[in-house]
Amino acid sequence: MFPRPIETWKPSTRTLYIVSVFVVLIGWLLPLIIISLASFMTADQLNAGGRGFSMPSPFSVDGWRIAFQNDDFRGSFINSFFIVLPVVAISVGLATMAGFALSKYRFRGQLIIFAIFIGGNFVPFQILMVPVLRLTQDLGIYDTKWALIFFHGAFQTGFCVFFMRNFIAQLPTELLEAARVEGASEWKIFTRIVLPLVKPAIAALSVLIFTFVWNDFFWSLVLTPASPDGMLAPAGLSNIIRGRYYNAWNVMAAGSLLVALPPVIMFFLLQKQFIAGLTLGANKG
Amino acid sequence: MGNVNRFAPWLFLFPALVYFFLLVIYPIFGSFWISLHDWNGTTFQCSDGRSLLELEEDESCRRVPVMTWVGLENYERFFEKTPRDFERVKNYWVGIFTGEPVRWPRISVESKVLLNNIKWLVLFPAAIPIGLAFALFLNQSPAWVRITKSMFFFPFVLSPAVIAFVFQYFYDPAGPLKEIYSALGWSSGLIGDQNKATYGIIAAGWYPQIAYCMIIYLAGLTAIEPEQIEAARLDGAKGWKLLKRVILPQLWPATFIALVVTMIGALRSFDLVQVMTGGGPGRGSTDVLARYMYHKTIFDQDYGYGAAIAVILFAIMLVFIAVFIQQMIRRDEEA
Numbered sequence: 031m032f033p034r035p036i037e038t039w040k041p042s043t044r045t046l047y048i049v050s051v052f053v054v055l056i057g058w059l060l061p062l063i064i065i066s067l068a069s070f071m072t073a074d075q076l077n078a079g080g081r082g083f084s085m086p087s088p089f090s091v092d093g094w095r096i097a098f099q100n101d102d103f104r105g106s107f108i109n110s111f112f113i114v115l116p117v118v119a120i121s122v123g124l125a126t127m128a129g130f131a132l133s134k135y136r137f138r139g140q141l142i143i144f145a146i147f148i149g150g151n152f153v154p155f156q157i158l159m160v161p162v163l164r165l166t167q168d169l170g171i172y173d174t175k176w177a178l179i180f181f182h183g184a185f186q187t188g189f190c191v192f193f194m195r196n197f198i199a200q201l202p203t204e205l206l207e208a209a210r211v212e213g214a215s216e217w218k219i220f221t222r223i224v225l226p227l228v229k230p231a232i233a234a235l236s237v238l239i240f241t242f243v244w245n246d247f248f249w250s251l252v253l254t255p256a257s258p259d260g261m262l263a264p265a266g267l268s269n270i271i272r273g274r275y276y277n278a279w280n281v282m283a284a285g286s287l288l289v290a291l292p293p294v295i296m297f298f299l300l301q302k303q304f305i306a307g308l309t310l311g312a313n314k315g
Numbered sequence: 316m317g318n319v320n321r322f323a324p325w326l327f328l329f330p331a332l333v334y335f336f337l338l339v340i341y342p343i344f345g346s347f348w349i350s351l352h353d354w355n356g357t358t359f360q361c362s363d364g365r366s367l368l369e370l371e372e373d374e375s376c377r378r379v380p381v382m383t384w385v386g387l388e389n390y391e392r393f394f395e396k397t398p399r400d401f402e403r404v405k406n407y408w409v410g411i412f413t414g415e416p417v418r419w420p421r422i423s424v425e426s427k428v429l430l431n432n433i434k435w436l437v438l439f440p441a442a443i444p445i446g447l448a449f450a451l452f453l454n455q456s457p458a459w460v461r462i463t464k465s466m467f468f469f470p471f472v473l474s475p476a477v478i479a480f481v482f483q484y485f486y487d488p489a490g491p492l493k494e495i496y497s498a499l500g501w502s503s504g505l506i507g508d509q510n511k512a513t514y515g516i517i518a519a520g521w522y523p524q525i526a527y528c529m530i531i532y533l534a535g536l537t538a539i540e541p542e543q544i545e546a547a548r549l550d551g552a553k554g555w556k557l558l559k560r561v562i563l564p565q566l567w568p569a570t571f572i573a574l575v576v577t578m579i580g581a582l583r584s585f586d587l588v589q590v591m592t593g594g595g596p597g598r599g600s601t602d603v604l605a606r607y608m609y610h611k612t613i614f615d616q617d618y619g620y621g622a623a624i625a626v627i628l629f630a631i632m633l634v635f636i637a638v639f640i641q642q643m644i645r646r647d648e649e650a
């Protein structure tokens with residue numbers, strides 16, 4: 031292990047380490063601590079110079095109440111779930127099939143197709159912007175949540191294929207061969223053998239995609255600029271909360287924390303899957 | 316194995332491939348096509364060539380944009396002032412080094428945008444060594460350290476728009492940094508000042524990026540075989556030397572991923588700039604290609620020009636994308 035385990039350190043050094051970890055942690059979380067404090071202050075306190083390290087006095091939940099009682103913002107917040115969940119289902123589902131095809135068969139063009147999925151993942155959104163916008167207009171789904179589902183489903187498929195292909199490639203091929211010898215159809219092999227084995231990957235991927243899509247801001251601005259029940263929560267925060275409570279930092283602070291909450295809760299509940307997903311491919315090679 | 320096997324992979328691949336091509340690959344070419352035109356984004360005609368006004372009241376048709384072919388004009392427009400501005404900036408730096416009194420020159424918005432992108436590309440990767448330092452600091456096994464690791468990591472899951480708000484508040488001239496600002500004489504705060512704002516935004520961008528690099532490195536550190544470290548220790552290597560000679564080379568896959576993701580992240584910086592400064596203060600002082608493109612297209616309705624900016628951004632990004640794909644495929648062939 032590097033550095034040496036603290037269990038082997040001198041007691042005094044160990045104490046110093048424990049203290050320094052806490053000091054650094056407080057410093058690291060400072061911006062978030064400060065915004066949390068601000069969310070419990072009154073607008074009066076904030077405007078009278080209370081921004082900064084002071085404690086809320088009086089303690090107030092006005093910011094949270096106002097943010098959550100705003101119909102449009104709450105609409106965008108709840109709407110986010112109805113965008114994110116279908117996107118997760120679409121992209122993970124399609125990618126599991128594609129990942130299977132790309133890892134357990136040999137055919138011409140395989141590598142190029144895989145490379146396209148990887149590359150497509152990294153393209154700047156801006157180069158997709160106008161054609162995607164036009165496409166949603168032609169389909170009549172512009173400025174509705176369907177536009178976001180439609181786009182994100184495809185875009186996230188790229189990352190999911192990359193992930194799934196690498197995961198499925200590690201599964202033993204003998205298992206599939208044995209099933210084939212026994213006369214199982216390819217579809218049966220996929221549903222009966224591959225799917226149960228990729229469950230951990232599906233879990234990891236779902237958590238990641240949930241977070242990625244929940245946090246999207248750009249595509250809400252482009253595809254659903256004027257519809258609170260079409261956009262995602264970060265855009266609701268920026269367009270609605272900031273637009274209406276420009277001078278109320280407590281409302282903006284509470285709104286920011288509300289938007290942050292679902293991915294944070296998700297992360298703390300499913301930490302292992304999240305980190306497994308994120309670090310796949312980072313430590314082999 | 317008969318015909319089933321020949322077609323099976325294509326059947327599994329088909330839905331993802333068609334969908335991905337329609338929304339991710341085809342639009343790249345679409346944007347490139349638009350970038351060769353002048354278009355205001357609102358003029359359309361019917362696909363059969365009739366004007367929309369000729370339609371009967373209850374008739375509809377497939378609308379296609381009416382664009383004017385301009386060739387490479389949009390690109391020329393973007394780079395028109397680059398040589399002039401390059402001279403000016405060069406003279407500024409020459410002046411600095413020879414001790415002449417100089418002032419930062421006036422340069423075009425396009426040059427500012429390019430310069431800001433360069434600042435991002437140079438400064439944003441500082442998140443990598445900082446993330447590595449955090450990883451080394453926290454690479455311990457007691458349960459309380461594990462909880463601490465998640466506390467360090469979780470800013471990564473926050474939306475960039477949220478990070479932008481948090482730091483906007485943090486940077487506010489009347490906010491928590493008030494005393495520091497007044498000591499330094501920075502009356503308009505970090506992101507209220509044209510010359511400093513970009514650095515403030517990049518620092519906000521570090522926040523989730525450091526967390527990401529940390530977690531990548533922690534995974535890398537766990538994957539190193541303990542025997543190797545022990546062997547090096549027996550040879551007398553420790554501290555810096557051990558880190559440099561043994562640990563860092565072993566961490567290369569992690570460094571590579573962190574580097575590619577960070578570089579692409581630097582070029583993608585849209586949310587932070589849009590929320591924190593909207594490209595300002597002043598004209599384009601914090602603007603970057605990603606945001607300038609959006610602004611030119613949606614607000615100035617200069618679709619052709621916006622598309623050209625997107626293509627330029629894509630071309631820069633392609634370098635990193637190509638390196639990544641090449642590495643991925645090579646690693647795959649070795650495995």
